Amino acid sequence: MSRIAYVNGAYVPHNQACIHIEDRGYQFSDGVYEVWAVRQGKMLDSEGHFRRLKRSLGELRIAMPMSVGALDVVLREIMRKNRVRNGLIYLQITRGVAPRNHAFPKDTFPSIVITAKSTNPAKADQTAKNGVAVITVPDERWARCDIKTVSLLPNILAKQAAHEKGAFEAWMVDEKGQITEGSSSNAWIITREGVLTTRNLSSDILGGITRAHVLTLAAERQLKVEERSFSLEEAQNAQEAFMTSATTLVTPITHIDGVAVGQGKPGPLASALRKDYLQTAAT
Numbered sequence: 001m002s003r004i005a006y007v008n009g010a011y012v013p014h015n016q017a018c019i020h021i022e023d024r025g026y027q028f029s030d031g032v033y034e035v036w037a038v039r040q041g042k043m044l045d046s047e048g049h050f051r052r053l054k055r056s057l058g059e060l061r062i063a064m065p066m067s068v069g070a071l072d073v074v075l076r077e078i079m080r081k082n083r084v085r086n087g088l089i090y091l092q093i094t095r096g097v098a099p100r101n102h103a104f105p106k107d108t109f110p111s112i113v114i115t116a117k118s119t120n121p122a123k124a125d126q127t128a129k130n131g132v133a134v135i136t137v138p139d140e141r142w143a144r145c146d147i148k149t150v151s152l153l154p155n156i157l158a159k160q161a162a163h164e165k166g167a168f169e170a171w172m173v174d175e176k177g178q179i180t181e182g183s184s185s186n187a188w189i190i191t192r193e194g195v196l197t198t199r200n201l202s203s204d205i206l207g208g209i210t211r212a213h214v215l216t217l218a219a220e221r222q223l224k225v226e227e228r229s230f231s232l233e234e235a236q237n238a239q240e241a242f243m244t245s246a247t248t249l250v251t252p253i254t255h256i257d258g259v260a261v262g263q264g265k266p267g268p269l270a271s272a273l274r275k276d277y278l279q280t281a282a283t
């Protein structure tokens with residue numbers, strides 16, 4: 001079956017889908033994106049991702065090219081056309097096509113691309129069962145990490161560094177020695193005292209939609225929660241560590257920079273939160 005992409009109003013074969021060479025996303029990274037997980041035919045946390053999309057576009061003063069209602073119809077259609085029951089939907093909106101000039105062009109219309117791909121849920125669940133290793137790298141990003149922009153160079157360099165060291169993810173460390181977040185995920189620990197801890201929202205991190213959902217699950221479980229920064233040392237000495245994102249959902253971390261967290265096995269709370277997440281995130 002051939003894959004289908006949505007490009008500026010048309011459903012086109014994936015291998016023929018294209019965007020103009022003067023698209024500002026291509027020339028300046030002048031655009032934003034969103035990623036939705038799909039499990040058993042349902043998008044996870046769909047409303048949260050729409051809300052963040054609108055916010056990211058607003059921060060960059062790019063217009064929403066269509067209403068959320070219309071976008072929702074297209075996302076479902078792209079899922080259906082690509083027969084994705086388990087997988088990911090990717091959406092990218094840029095400021096549009098214009099002769100190259102740094103300042104915003106007048107009278108351009110945003111470009112929109114939506115794709116979907118299937119992933120193997122059993123494989124992802126097995127990865128979570130085994131747990132993963134992370135390394136740390138300096139956080140070299142700009143001052144507006146709260147915007148989900150396609151400008152991801154420091155993030156891809158961080159992820160590449162992780163893969164070259166046989167790790168799954170890189171946690172980024174700010175100049176005060178505190179963990180900000182992963183290259184494509186939010187970072188969490190459960191401290192020695194049993195407190196579920198993740199960095200507070202600010203322009204230093206992306207406000208993860210999975211993060212927000214896990215915080216509501218933690219409240220329901222009446223867990224002790226602190227939204228604050230934590231150091232590498234505190235993370236390595238924690239009872240548990242895990243990451244959250246649309247692509248990894250809730251995935252336990254067993255090692256940080258080669259140091260075992262707890263017993264060096266997926267922790268019980270992280271594993272329970274993953275299960276809760278899968279049971280409650282479908283929309």
Ligand code: PDD
Binds near residue numbers: 186208
């Ligand atoms: N990344 N932090 C960063 C830097 C991210 O890129 C992501 C998601 C997250 C988690 O956000 P959410 O829970 O809303 O997915 C945190 C996506 C999945 C990606 O780039 O593929």
